[in-house]
Amino acid sequence: MISVPVSVQLLLPSVLFLIGLLGVLIRRNVIFMLMAMEIMLNAAGLVFIIGSSLWKQADGQVMVIFILAMAAAEVAVGLALILQVFQMHKTVDVDQLQELKDERERG
């Protein structure tokens, strides 16, 4: 079995995380932002797996199961919220959702 050095192993989650981060920052559609966040979560899960195999401990894999379960729940809540936002504002463009901003500071 070919052993890959840890630094190379970590390359994949790093790239995945960066893609997710850039996705969140660039995309204006809330649904795409949510998807990009999922990518970041999975990158974090991948780091747990790598750690787990490095130290021969099952804890990391347990954490990944946790993350998956939590992500499922979070997506459910997130999608419900987005649905509500769309019903109220007829848009999913995040830049147009500015209701919480303090009006007085704008000028």
Place this chain on the structure above:
Amino acid sequence: MDVFHLLWLVPAFPLAGFLILALFGLRLHSRAIAWIGTGSIGLSAILTLWIGVHFLTQPPANYQYSLTLWTWFDINGFAPGIALYLDPLSLVYIFVITFVSFFIHLYSTAFMRSNEGYVRFFAYMNLFVFSMLVLVLANNLLLLYLGWEGVGLCSFLLIGFWYRDEVNGYAARKAFIVTRIGDTAFIIGLFLLVKQFHTLNIQDILQQAPVVWSAGATAVVWVTILLLGGAVGKSAQLPLQTWLPDAMAGPTPVSALIHAATMVTAGVYLIARTHVLYSLAPAVQLLVAIIGLLTLLIAGFSALAQHDLKRILAYSTISQIGYMFLALGVGAWTAAIFHFMIHAFFKALLFLAAGAVIMAMEEEHDIFKMGGLRKKMPVTFWTFLVGSGALAAIPLITAGFYSKDLILFDAFASTQGSFWLWLGGFVGAFITVLYTFRMVFVTFYGEQKKPITHNPEEEKAMMIPLVVLAVLSVIGGWIELPHAWAHFTPFSDFLTHVLPPTNLKPDMESQEFMLQLLTAVIVFAGIYLSWLAYVKKPALSASWKNTSLGRACHDFFYKGWMFDQLYDKLFVKPVVWISRIDPHDFIDYIYEGFGRLNVLIHAGFSRTQSGYVRWYLLCIAIGILFIFSLILFV
């Protein structure tokens, strides 16, 4: 049953009276107010009497009893307690405080009746009595300081009792600020004591001081000077005496209670309480004697020229406390406390009688507009005469003779005394006689210049205190007879459990009789002289006053040796000048600068709140990156 456990009730009754009056007073009938205000002090007085009898018959071990109620606070071993300490010295003080206060409260029920703020008056007075009792019963200097400030506050509130008149408010502020100068010195002294002993418990300090400090050590000199500063401010001694004559702006019972009998003698109490420290600093003790001597002379001369009845008594109070300081300064501790007690009786009496006179004269204070009141106000006249006799120290029959004679003798015969200290006190005694009987003759003799509208002699509540205090001003002296005639000295024997006996130079007792004879001669000479100048030939005093020297002296003394003018030039004017050229205090710019800087930073940050979620996320990402790079690379 151990009655000393009830000691906490002595200050608790006036406090309860204050709380009831302050919280519910406005809903109470004036009769109920009088009952609560006077009754609370009366209960304290009865309890004090009970405790006192027990103390005399079954004294506690070593003549001291300590009652710790609770620990005030505890910081790294420095834990002052709310703890009371009873020994002969504090017993004498609480006895005088509660009894004299009770009679003054009784007097006030009638005297203050027509005033608005009846309930406010009694609430303040009860708070005062509480604070004063805390002051003398405290077992540590911090609690003493609490009482010390409490009486100062009540003094301020009561001087300015008739606050609608601006002059009274000015007098109140003056009293507060001038005593504050002394209080500041006092608390710095306390800091020094804490630094040295890590405790403020009085008995611990007094026990450790001779071990830690050698006689005349720099630290003990500083501590005693600073404590003396506090005492000088509170007791209106040179150079902080200027507030007391103005303090007469308050109601007369306030002058009697606070500015004659009790609060102004707190300085005497403080020095007597910390006498061990003063014995370790002989130079400062000599300073105490000199301050006392100068004060008694300056105040005596000032009293000689006053026209206002209450101001005469105020200067006389300053002068008599000067005698107490003189006694403390020559190591005659018990003599000082004895004179304090007798003075409390006769000076309270004089003030209360003066209050009755002023009431009869419709708020006229000038004695030269009174005259001839002897027949119209017999009770007031006779009690006033007894009080004046005690003040002037008429031999044998008045208590003032026994106490003042003891001080004069000790000033001469004590190992720390000298001929000059005696001579000063002796001259002071002569002046005392002059101004006292000038006051008596001008007020009560001659022709009546103003009709009496409402004679206060009909008020029983006002006359009973006068009679009782007059009796005390006579018989009070019999508990301490001069060495020359009899060795009957129960008062000083009682106090020697706390205060060391006076060390006399050898072979002095034989000279005491001579000194007494001299004092007796000047007393009668003084009475005759004032009778001559103000009754027999009134033109005599007027003609003397009309010479240019006489007029200059009179003006100088009338203004209290120009101390007010001096301080006005030295301190008040420069401060006013600085505040005028610098209306926007430059130090404020520093603090305003801080404020402006904050507003600026705030404006900068508030710009970042754009409303774009993705902008916020970018900031978070940058922040995380920043923190990670800090962790990794720094």
